[in-house]
Amino acid sequence: MSNSKTTSKLSGLAKTIRSKNAGVDKITFDIIFRDRENYELVKNSGCLTRETICQLYGIEDKRISDFVEFDPAYAIKFTIYRNRPSGSAGDPDIFGAQQYAPLLDIEVPLP
Amino acid sequence: MDSTKIICPNGHLGFAPLKTESFRIGVAQKPDFIAADSGSDDVGPGPLGSDTSTSPLAWQEHDLEQMLLASRELNVPMIIGSAGDTGSNSRVDLFVSIIQKLALKHGLTKFKLGYFYSEVDKEYLRQKIKSGSAITGLDDRPSLTEQELDATENIVAMAGVHPFLDLLEQGADVIIGGRSSDSAIFAAAAMSQGHCEADAYYLGKVLECASFCAEPYGGKETVLGEVNPGEVLVSAMSPAQKCTIASVAGHAMYERSDPFHEQVAGGTLDMTHCSYEQTEENITRITGQTFKTASEFRVKLEGSGKTGERFLGIAGIRDPYTVENVDKVIEWAKTQVREKFGDEGYELYYSVYGKNGVMGDLEPVKHSKSHELCVVVQAVAPSAEIAEEICMTATRQMFYARLDDVKGTAGSVSFILDEVVATSPAYRWTINHTVAIDDPLELFPRHMIEAGI
Numbered sequence: 001m002s003n004s005k006t007t008s009k010l011s012g013l014a015k016t017i018r019s020k021n022a023g024v025d026k027i028t029f030d031i032i033f034r035d036r037e038n039y040e041l042v043k044n045s046g047c048l049t050r051e052t053i054c055q056l057y058g059i060e061d062k063r064i065s066d067f068v069e070f071d072p073a074y075a076i077k078f079t080i081y082r083n084r085p086s087g088s089a090g091d092p093d094i095f096g097a098q099q100y101a102p103l104l105d106i107e108v109p110l111p
Numbered sequence: 112m113d114s115t116k117i118i119c120p121n122g123h124l125g126f127a128p129l130k131t132e133s134f135r136i137g138v139a140q141k142p143d144f145i146a147a148d149s150g151s152d153d154v155g156p157g158p159l160g161s162d163t164s165t166s167p168l169a170w171q172e173h174d175l176e177q178m179l180l181a182s183r184e185l186n187v188p189m190i191i192g193s194a195g196d197t198g199s200n201s202r203v204d205l206f207v208s209i210i211q212k213l214a215l216k217h218g219l220t221k222f223k224l225g226y227f228y229s230e231v232d233k234e235y236l237r238q239k240i241k242s243g244s245a246i247t248g249l250d251d252r253p254s255l256t257e258q259e260l261d262a263t264e265n266i267v268a269m270a271g272v273h274p275f276l277d278l279l280e281q282g283a284d285v286i287i288g289g290r291s292s293d294s295a296i297f298a299a300a301a302m303s304q305g306h307c308e309a310d311a312y313y314l315g316k317v318l319e320c321a322s323f324c325a326e327p328y329g330g331k332e333t334v335l336g337e338v339n340p341g342e343v344l345v346s347a348m349s350p351a352q353k354c355t356i357a358s359v360a361g362h363a364m365y366e367r368s369d370p371f372h373e374q375v376a377g378g379t380l381d382m383t384h385c386s387y388e389q390t391e392e393n394i395t396r397i398t399g400q401t402f403k404t405a406s407e408f409r410v411k412l413e414g415s416g417k418t419g420e421r422f423l424g425i426a427g428i429r430d431p432y433t434v435e436n437v438d439k440v441i442e443w444a445k446t447q448v449r450e451k452f453g454d455e456g457y458e459l460y461y462s463v464y465g466k467n468g469v470m471g472d473l474e475p476v477k478h479s480k481s482h483e484l485c486v487v488v489q490a491v492a493p494s495a496e497i498a499e500e501i502c503m504t505a506t507r508q509m510f511y512a513r514l515d516d517v518k519g520t521a522g523s524v525s526f527i528l529d530e531v532v533a534t535s536p537a538y539r540w541t542i543n544h545t546v547a548i549d550d551p552l553e554l555f556p557r558h559m560i561e562a563g564i
Contacts, residue, residue: 016361022368024152024413024540025250032361057473065250066368072387073360079368081251083472085540087155089421089491090460092471094155102475 010048011104013038019100024086026065027096028079031103039074047108048076056102112340115304116142117297118348120333122320124149124174124191125166130331131177133322133349137333138181140348144300145182147174148293148319149206150193152413152540153366159197160264160415160538164205166196175206176213182285183219190275190286190296198267198290200230206287211562219563222285225278227557229289231266231412231546239546246412246544255544262416263541269411271376272311274555275299281559289555290413292375293319301338308402312380314338316373317345317359317397324362325352343397344390356387359395376411377551378404407547410554414542418458420495424488424506424531426524433523434484436514437463440523441486444508448501457501458491458537486524491537502531 011017015034022028031048033039042048050067054060059080066079087094118137120129124147138145154165164171175191182189195202207226214222236246237260246255267290276299278286288296294315301311314336317324322332325347332349345354363382364370373380384399428434441461448459465481467474486509490502512523548554 015357020366021153022366023250024156024543025252026368028364028366028368030361030364032357034357056475058475059473068364068370070360070364070370072385073357073364073370075361075364075370077364077368077370085156085543086153087157088539089418089458089489089537092462092469095153098469099473101470 010106125171137348146190156415156538192288192291192296225283272299273551326358416541419491422502440512
């Protein structure tokens with residue numbers, strides 16, 4: 001990594017970034033890191049918090065049902081309520097599998 | 112206590128066919144059980160509401176045939192849960208008939224075929240509501256009302272280990288289960304061999320999606336789980352995959368909001384203090400799981416209700432001015448619909464691909480750079496005739512949208528079809544609730560028959 005680089009996109013630090021139904025009323029997002037170093041870096045960066053997620057997705061805090069740091073898997077995970085249950089007419093993503101894309105470009109400051 | 116080995120070849124039997132190479136490798140490990148889950152609420156409310164499968168019959172038969180032949184060859188039980196995507200009674204009957212036909216086709220020696228149902232009668236729940244036993248909502252839903260119950264077509268209850276254990280105790284060689292917790296299918300097998308609930312449910316939790324607990328990513332490959340007192344060991348059977356700490360721990364949080372707890376009928380698996388250890392290159396060992404029995408026995412219910420007949424329309428836009436003003440185009444078409452049909456009694460949705468078709472309101476990109484857009488129109492109404500006319504109006508009127516400065520005055524959108532298309536009716540999840548029951552078996556009537564010759 002060059003010295004001039006002061007931030008990295010989340011997509012460059014995480015191994016897996018995904019979204020998926022968690023039951024019929026919620027969508028859960030997983031950001032999983034290959035090693036403790038990058039996990040701790042992002043965890044402590046303040047870039048991935050309830051507040052930044054609300055800002056990114058344009059939602060209110062009450063739509064986030066859970067926000068969890070899951071050490072055994074080096075993972076940060078959050079879950080949001082859907083506007084309508086999965087698969088109702090008007091739901092654009094029955095599996096909730098394509099809702100993670102905005103997370104890829106989050107800029108994380110490097111130490 | 113001896114160790115118990117279970118292989119799982121598919122995380123959703125029927126949705127896509129299992130891969131036979133890793134399955135045969137798994138069978139060669141001489142497992143004590145061969146088990147798979149065949150259902151999911153991921154497929155949306157349509158299959159349960161219309162009592163159909165979303166999985167093609169040929170793929171269901173393919174996997175059942177592979178598993179049945181291996182099960183009879185090894186003389187170990189085969190267990191399927193949530194038959195045919197939904198676990199409704201008709202899906203259980205379908206799988207039972209497939210097993211019977213396969214047994215005859217291959218001339219299999221007589222074996223015991225056990226099955227249980229999961230469907231719940233509406234009147235049973237109505238009595239519960241009337242008697243003051245709340246049907247409690249999950250995920251912040253309010254308690255079930257009689258009105259929502261009336262709007263529901265079909266209801267299934269999510270079985271825990273109990274009906275599976277009962278059928279195993281009766282000597283079943285093959286079990287076809289109605290709707291079941293994914294983990295319970297495997298947990299019941301381990302518990303029938305004397306393993307404790309904590310180890311059994313963790314084993315189930317890790318095996319239920321087959322190779323999704325392995326890396327690199329690749330579905331429909333077989334994985335092997337082994338349980339000994341206090342530990343669960345899991346390994347991938349595909350030579351291309353491995354079960355690593357990262358892949359196994361990562362799977363523990365898949366499709367769930369809480370990675371530490373798994374609620375099942377009768378209790379909770381607690382994974383808070385689990386530790387993961389790489390004992391061999393392809394084997395991850397999990398210890399530290401606990402299980403807490405619930406004070407009240409509650410069972411999850413799923414219900415789907417029809418909201419109407421549905422038609423789809425598709426339109427494309429290429430004129431940059433029209434692309435920029437797509438909202439006005441849609442508003443024009445909506446106004447034409449309102450003029451004839453009013454504001455209520457139907458549903459109308461526009462998905463604008465190239466703008467926010469995938470994410471809707473969650474889309475942070477507010478200014479699309481797309482040079483073209485695809486608009487998908489969905490209309491839902493009580494009758495097919497009305498749904499078709501609303502969809503036709505809502506789609507074709509985009510062609511006549513009146514924009515002030517548009518250069519092209521011969522039509523504002525392109526069509527790949529100058530018609531609208533009937534789809535399956537629209538359904539919605541009306542029930543995502545739990546009900547208290549006295550006897551863990553009361554919602555799951557069990558049957559035992561013989562198959563083979």
